[in-house]
Structure formats: structure tokens, C-alpha cells
Amino acid sequence: MNKPFLGRGWSFPPTFTRGLGGVEILEEEADIASSLEILLTTMPGERVMFPDYGCNTEELVFESLDTTTKTLMADKIESAILYYEPRIELEKVRLDTSRELEGVILIEAIYRVRTTNSRFNFVFPFYKQEGTDINQPGSPAEATLTPLPDLR
Template identity: 75%
Template sequence: MDLSFLGRGWSFPPTFNMRLSGVEMLEQEADIASSLEVLLTTIPTERVMLPDYGCNLQELLYESLDTTTKTLLEDKIESAILYYEPRIDLENVLLDSSRELEGVVLIEVTYTVRTTNSRFNFVFPYYIQEGSDINLTATLNLLPDRN
């Protein structure tokens, strides 16, 4: 099956492979997952040629995590995906605030790739406190599988 229509793009952050004399690329579903991460971490006006692109989760960083804030977070994510990721159909956005006292809210995005009808989920850790002492390896081990 030819999946080239799902796209191909630079890995993020960009990684240069000297052996191949070029930039490492992502394809198909990996490109979509990477695009979702970039979308959720981009602040609108950060991209010169596409100033509305992004999700602006940073403006809610120091807000109390009540029902209003959770609803606003979900709405920002749903709207950004609706406008800027046409390759998928968004099924659900869930916030797991069970680790709120540790300063982490896990955002789980469940989606279906439109052209292949394949279902995936993407988990994004949203840190609600300063991240100077974050153990990235331990955090990644706590995330569920994306498939």
C-alpha cells in the first residue's frame, strides 16, 4: 500500500545525518505524530509565514486546574487540530490530571488517519510547573504506547 500521501517532513528537532549528507526525515504516521507535537508546543505568532498556527497552551500554564481550565485546554487542542492537521479525524481529547501534584497533566489525543482509517493515540505531557528538575527518561517511561 502506498502511504506517501500521508506526508514526509523533517524530524523535530531537526537532526542532520552526516553519513547521508542530509536532514533526517519522518514519514507517514510518524510524521503525523511529530506534527501534533509541534502544533501543541507552538505559540501563535511564533511562525512568521503562518502567524495563526499553534495552540497557545502556555497562557494556561499557571492557572488552577479546575473544570473551566480543563475545558479551555481541551477546546484549544481540538480547535488547533481541526484547523491545522487535515490528515486526521479527531475522536477524543482526554486530560489525565492524576499526576497534577507532580506538575504534569497528560493530554491524550485519539485520532483516526483519514485515508487509511487507522486509529492512533498521542500522549502529550503538559507540565504545569517549572520544569528545571524534570527527569525526561522517567517521564517517557510513564507514557502509554502510542499504538
């Protein structure tokens, strides 16, 4: 089923195709997942024409992982999704801290696409490690999107 009402946009980072003279386009649920990944990795002030856009979890990188920090992180994520992703309704944000000693927190956002009533699970890894250009297993470039069973 074609669902153009869910949106379409450039992949991020933009990927250009040879021969066709175009840019890779994401559509529907993949566009929403890409939008969530961009939202969670953008700091407010980073976009000149849209200075409030972003999540700003980076300011929590070196904080101790106590209940206050976890609550603040979940609240920042929930607020950013509420304000900047109108295509979905966020059901829950969970923080998986089982790999805390490795410097990894998995952010799990369970949401429902408003127009199709489809549920998805978006998992985004948040690192306390130094950034490099190497894609590590579970790096932000490998955020996952899992469809959940329809509960209609």
C-alpha cells in the same frame, strides 16, 4: 505498505546525518505524530509566516485546574488540531489529571487517519514545571503514539 499520501517531512528538531549529507526524514504516521507534537508546543505568533499556527496552552500553566480550565485546554487542543492537521479526524481529547499535584497533565488525543482509517492514541505531557534542557521521563521529547485496533 507504502503510504506516501500521509506525508513526509523533516524530524523536529532537525537531525542531520554525517556522511550522507542529509536530514532525518519522518514519514507516514510518525510524521503526523511529530506534527501534533509541534502543534501543541507552538504558541500563536511564534511562526513569522504563519502567525495563527499553534495551540497556546502555555497561557494556562498557572491557572487553577478546575473544570473551566480543563474545558478551555481541551477546546484549545481540539480547535488547533481541527484547523492545522487535516490528515486526521480527532475522535476525543482527554486530560489525565492523576499527576496534577506533581505539576503534570497528560493530554491524550485519540484520532483516526482519514486516508487509512487507522486509529491512534497520542499522549503528550503538559508540565507546570520550569523548563530545562534535561529530558525527563515523559517530557515532550517522549510523547507516545500508540496504534489502536482497527474498527472496520
